Amino acid sequence: MTAADDLDTITERWTTLQEAAGQRPTTTWPPAMGITRLMSDEERQEQAAERADTNPDAPGPRPAPVNVDVLDVMTTIETGVVTAADWLAERVQRPAFRAPTGQGWSDDVHRAAVLLATQDAADPRRWRFTGQRSAPDAAEWLACRVRDMGGPFRKLDEGERQAVAEVAAAGAELIRRTLGDARRREALPHPCPMPCGGQLVVEGGDGAPPIVLCEDCGRTWTETVTGAA
Incomplete structure (x- = not known):
């Protein structure tokens, strides 16, 4: 492009x-x-509190x-x-361009x-x-x-x-x-749940189904219930 x-x-x-x-x-x-x-457990509680604060039905003024x-x-x-x-x-x-001014010019050329x-x-x-x-x-x-x-x-x-x-x-x-x-790739703050404990990344954002994958063992997860591969 x-x-x-x-x-x-x-x-x-x-x-x-x-x-x-x-x-x-x-x-x-x-x-x-x-x-x-x-x-x-602490992270889940923080996420729940954030959802409650941004819920349109929650009490208090809305942004x-x-x-x-x-x-x-x-x-x-x-x-x-x-x-x-x-x-x-x-x-x-x-x-x-600049034309001369203030000199009493009155002819057609000026x-x-x-x-x-x-x-x-x-x-x-x-x-x-x-x-x-x-x-x-x-x-x-x-x-x-x-x-x-x-x-x-x-x-x-x-x-x-x-x-x-x-x-x-x-x-x-x-x-x-x-x-x-555009498709994006971002590291997740949680290790792979498999024994390797490797770095998890999520890919998506371009309209295609996002996936989570482990950079160490190569295991992937999708949004389907049985999506492990």
Whole structure:
């Protein structure tokens, strides 16, 4: 996937992220998958207390239906692409033309020069350091630059392309992980219940059924009752 593709992902899926941010998390990661049987009594009590505190039917005021994790992801992505746009514009965006003023000029040539300078400064293809600076705006502008689209810019050098590509890839990956498009792998804090006592990891998050596996003995567990393999 190219940097432009990753930037398109940020632009196109931003509204979906905003919608997800307005909802309570409906799933947790990593999934429990019956792994609570491996918990200590104290850990089970802590988990039960947490469930009671977040239950909509529990007494007391309820928090606003906002997914803070998604908001954090959005802030991270927006900071990354806006900062990248600021940095790149400083390097590749040509300063606007300037026409002489205050000299009593009144001829047609001067008026044409003033009009040209005004239009150049207002060129909508320019990146603005003030005003509307959202993640979709920055991602779209960066995508135009890596595609070498026309405007008051020079072409990017390889170092600049690589820097933009890294920011774009990180942002797109965050979106895929947050919206469940990317497979994840995470270590669990409980050892394998088999004699090896090895490290357990859970894989999933991409829409496929998650699995728990032991990195030492290779045993796996799924969400089915008889899912050991």
